[in-house]
Amino acid sequence: MRDVAVIGIGMTKWGELWEKSLRTIFVETALLAIDDAGVDRLDSMVVGCMSSGLFIGQEHLTSLLSDYLGKNPVPAARVESACSSGGLALRQGFIEVASGMSDIVLVGGVEKMTDVTGCEATYALGTAADQEYEGYHGLTFPALYAMMAVAHMHKYGTTREQLAMVAVKNHENGSKNPLAQFPFKISVEAVLQSVLVADPLHILDCSPITDGAAAVILCPADMAKKMKKPVVRITGSGHATDTIALSSRKDMAWLESTHLAGQKALAMAGQKIGDIDLFEVHDCFTIAEIMITEALGLVEQGRGGKAVEEGLTALKGKFPVNPSGGLKAKGHPVGATGVAQAVEVIKQLRGEAGERQVKGAKRGLTQNMGGTGGSSLVHVFEAD
Amino acid sequence: MRDVAVIGIGMTKWGELWEKSLRTIFVETALLAIDDAGVDRLDSMVVGCMSSGLFIGQEHLTSLLSDYLGKNPVPAARVESACSSGGLALRQGFIEVASGMSDIVLVGGVEKMTDVTGCEATYALGTAADQEYEGYHGLTFPALYAMMAVAHMHKYGTTREQLAMVAVKNHENGSKNPLAQFPFKISVEAVLQSVLVADPLHILDCSPITDGAAAVILCPADMAKKMKKPVVRITGSGHATDTIALSSRKDMAWLESTHLAGQKALAMAGQKIGDIDLFEVHDCFTIAEIMITEALGLVEQGRGGKAVEEGLTALKGKFPVNPSGGLKAKGHPVGATGVAQAVEVIKQLRGEAGERQVKGAKRGLTQNMGGTGGSSLVHVFEAD
Numbered sequence: 001m002r003d004v005a006v007i008g009i010g011m012t013k014w015g016e017l018w019e020k021s022l023r024t025i026f027v028e029t030a031l032l033a034i035d036d037a038g039v040d041r042l043d044s045m046v047v048g049c050m051s052s053g054l055f056i057g058q059e060h061l062t063s064l065l066s067d068y069l070g071k072n073p074v075p076a077a078r079v080e081s082a083c084s085s086g087g088l089a090l091r092q093g094f095i096e097v098a099s100g101m102s103d104i105v106l107v108g109g110v111e112k113m114t115d116v117t118g119c120e121a122t123y124a125l126g127t128a129a130d131q132e133y134e135g136y137h138g139l140t141f142p143a144l145y146a147m148m149a150v151a152h153m154h155k156y157g158t159t160r161e162q163l164a165m166v167a168v169k170n171h172e173n174g175s176k177n178p179l180a181q182f183p184f185k186i187s188v189e190a191v192l193q194s195v196l197v198a199d200p201l202h203i204l205d206c207s208p209i210t211d212g213a214a215a216v217i218l219c220p221a222d223m224a225k226k227m228k229k230p231v232v233r234i235t236g237s238g239h240a241t242d243t244i245a246l247s248s249r250k251d252m253a254w255l256e257s258t259h260l261a262g263q264k265a266l267a268m269a270g271q272k273i274g275d276i277d278l279f280e281v282h283d284c285f286t287i288a289e290i291m292i293t294e295a296l297g298l299v300e301q302g303r304g305g306k307a308v309e310e311g312l313t314a315l316k317g318k319f320p321v322n323p324s325g326g327l328k329a330k331g332h333p334v335g336a337t338g339v340a341q342a343v344e345v346i347k348q349l350r351g352e353a354g355e356r357q358v359k360g361a362k363r364g365l366t367q368n369m370g371g372t373g374g375s376s377l378v379h380v381f382e383a384d
Numbered sequence: 385m386r387d388v389a390v391i392g393i394g395m396t397k398w399g400e401l402w403e404k405s406l407r408t409i410f411v412e413t414a415l416l417a418i419d420d421a422g423v424d425r426l427d428s429m430v431v432g433c434m435s436s437g438l439f440i441g442q443e444h445l446t447s448l449l450s451d452y453l454g455k456n457p458v459p460a461a462r463v464e465s466a467c468s469s470g471g472l473a474l475r476q477g478f479i480e481v482a483s484g485m486s487d488i489v490l491v492g493g494v495e496k497m498t499d500v501t502g503c504e505a506t507y508a509l510g511t512a513a514d515q516e517y518e519g520y521h522g523l524t525f526p527a528l529y530a531m532m533a534v535a536h537m538h539k540y541g542t543t544r545e546q547l548a549m550v551a552v553k554n555h556e557n558g559s560k561n562p563l564a565q566f567p568f569k570i571s572v573e574a575v576l577q578s579v580l581v582a583d584p585l586h587i588l589d590c591s592p593i594t595d596g597a598a599a600v601i602l603c604p605a606d607m608a609k610k611m612k613k614p615v616v617r618i619t620g621s622g623h624a625t626d627t628i629a630l631s632s633r634k635d636m637a638w639l640e641s642t643h644l645a646g647q648k649a650l651a652m653a654g655q656k657i658g659d660i661d662l663f664e665v666h667d668c669f670t671i672a673e674i675m676i677t678e679a680l681g682l683v684e685q686g687r688g689g690k691a692v693e694e695g696l697t698a699l700k701g702k703f704p705v706n707p708s709g710g711l712k713a714k715g716h717p718v719g720a721t722g723v724a725q726a727v728e729v730i731k732q733l734r735g736e737a738g739e740r741q742v743k744g745a746k747r748g749l750t751q752n753m754g755g756t757g758g759s760s761l762v763h764v765f766e767a768d
Contacts, residue, residue: 099483
């Protein structure tokens with residue numbers, strides 16, 4: 001397998017982009033990445049999108065997107081793994097370049113979520129759960145994560161305030177990210193006083209509904225060097241699944257797929273978790289980030305709540321988690337999130353992250369998750 | 385890149401399977417392929433499905449399917465390219481094995497289309513067209529292919545009877561395929577007297593709505609040899625896109641994406657079209673098969689109608705096209721079709737195709753298409 005580098009990144013401002021359609025959002029973003037890479041051709045495209053079918057009534061997505069990007073007849077593949085569709089796109093693009101099948105591959109992620117009503121969006125997102133055994137019985141994602149939160153609080157003594165501290169930290173970071181949907185700070189009190197969605201989760205524990213896209217350009221590391229681009233390699237890729245239904249898990253307070261994907265990615269990279277300088281992880285709900293820090297091995301099982309309280313995962317902590325603002329503040333256009341995590345890591349490893357720069361960062365890790373952890377994708381990046 | 389072989393195939397009877405859910409159909413089929421391959425593990429899964437979101441309200445599909453197959457935590461990716469989702473799954477699985485990332489990969493395709501009404505199915509299938517510029521203005525797929533048929537008839541003199549002969553030929557072949565949805569013969573008169581759907585296409589020019597799945601197991605060719613399995617290699621893979629909207633094409637009577645994907649696949653295989661012994665192609669409508677035989681270079685542009693009339697593409701003709709019965713008689717569960725084409729080719733190259741066996745077949749080709757040709761996937765197979 002060939003070494004793979006990221007040579008271009010693109011992301012536009014996320015939010016409720018009512019004036020733009022999915023194709024417009026994607027093309028604007030992809031052009032930024034192509035321009036950043038300075039390439040004059042693409043050999044292939046891989047795009048992650050969870051549900052353009054339910055959100056905008058459009059399948060056959062990559063025929064559409066390659067067309068509107070002006071890149072026909074380029075081979076173009078769409079991949080879907082619910083909210084980890086972007087991470088899956090990154091993995092498929094990585095494999096394609098590593099294999100020798102293609103040299104220059106655009107990996108994109110996109111979702112247009114605000115063209116439907118809130119109820120329709122909740123239904124569409126709910127299709128990431130087991131429809132026959134969860135969805136049709138009334139379970140929504142806030143409800144599922146609320147059960148995970150209760151399990152974690154019961155088992156480890158995680159507090160309601162610790163959950164809020166995840167949101168506060170990520171908004172603190174997000175306030176330094178001009179592309180974030182909600183680039184402002186919030187307080188623990190604000191979280192606790194916000195509307196209750198599914199006990200114990202309040203609305204400020206939840207990532208928002210977002211329109212947005214992200215894109216990166218991959219190529220063989222040798223080619224990147226010749227192009228005299230700053231070389232950031234993808235050194236590890238891990239992918240694992242778990243039962244789709246939360247009720248089938250041995251432990252509702254543990255993310256086994258993230259644990260396994262993390263181990264695989266680190267083993268491939270030849271690194272230990274302590275070697276990594278920053279982490280972009282899937283904080284779709286505050287409890288998720290706490291459980292992810294445990295599953296990746298940043299802290300011991302059950303210590304995730306304490307870790308955020310002690311500042312371990314703050315921007316200037318030992319393990320900076322979600323310097324971008326995470327899903328909570330940056331936004332969560334579901335299919336785009338996994339690719340946007342890579343965009344942030346590349347910015348950090350190039351030293352281009354401005355006010356939220358993690359000083360001297362050389363290695364970063366992304367963790368992207370589908371459903372309640374029914375699938376997880378972890379990637380490790382390293383600057384030359 | 386490593387040489388890749390297919391060592392297992394699985395397919396169950398297709399049709400309106402009201403008594404089975406998508407997960408059941410997929411698992412039954414995947415187990416047949418695993419059993420046929422005789423493998424005791426999977427390293428990865430790739431599954432093509434066009435729109436489980438719109439057809440059964442389920443995304444995050446491969447978390448579900450790996451779960452119900454009992455294969456968690458195996459990495460499992462879903463890919464989508466409308467009706468060419470199965471062909472795309474085959475390509476992604478091929479790349480994954482060729483790269484060295486995984487050794488034993490299950491490639492599946494599945495669609496459950498009969499749990500919705502006919503109108504809902506027409507809408508779901510219509511999402512393979514450009515929704516903003518085609519779908520919302522009332523264009524359905526029979527209407528789009530009807531326009532292609534009219535263009536072809538006008539430009540080349542293709543006759544209404546020649547269109548019917550494609551359906552007659554494929555039902556003749558399908559009558560020899562016990563897994564086909566419609567395993568019976570029809571006549572030209574029956575086609576011409578059947579209900580008119582979109583002039584000039586009658587209902588017997590159209591492939592049906594189908595529930596079904598198909599699966600193959602891939603591994604490195606070296607591993608297949610050691611396992612003493614009959615080795616059929618995938619020697620070529622081609623993928624190309626075209627404008628998603630039919631109105632944007634230079635020529636409505638020509639399938640450029642199929643032409644380019646075919647050239648790429650044959651070049652990779654080091655073969656010419658005349659070297660291939662049989663073809664499984666995407667006859668979603670009768671006119672499609674006629675245009676595909678031209679785009680692949682079996683006959684000159686404009687001669688596809690004449691070719692079927694002269695028996696060139698019959699089971700015992702010079703270029704047997706759709707020995708399985710094709711989409712027309714075998715059925716068209718859209719995400720499964722591209723994988724089922726591979727299943728048929730492997731059966732033929734192993735000499736296991738029974739009454740519809742193409743004698744002495746050594747090389748076969750599959751052509752799978754999305755939308756009106758907005759994307760095409762072509763694969764070449766060769767028996768050792």
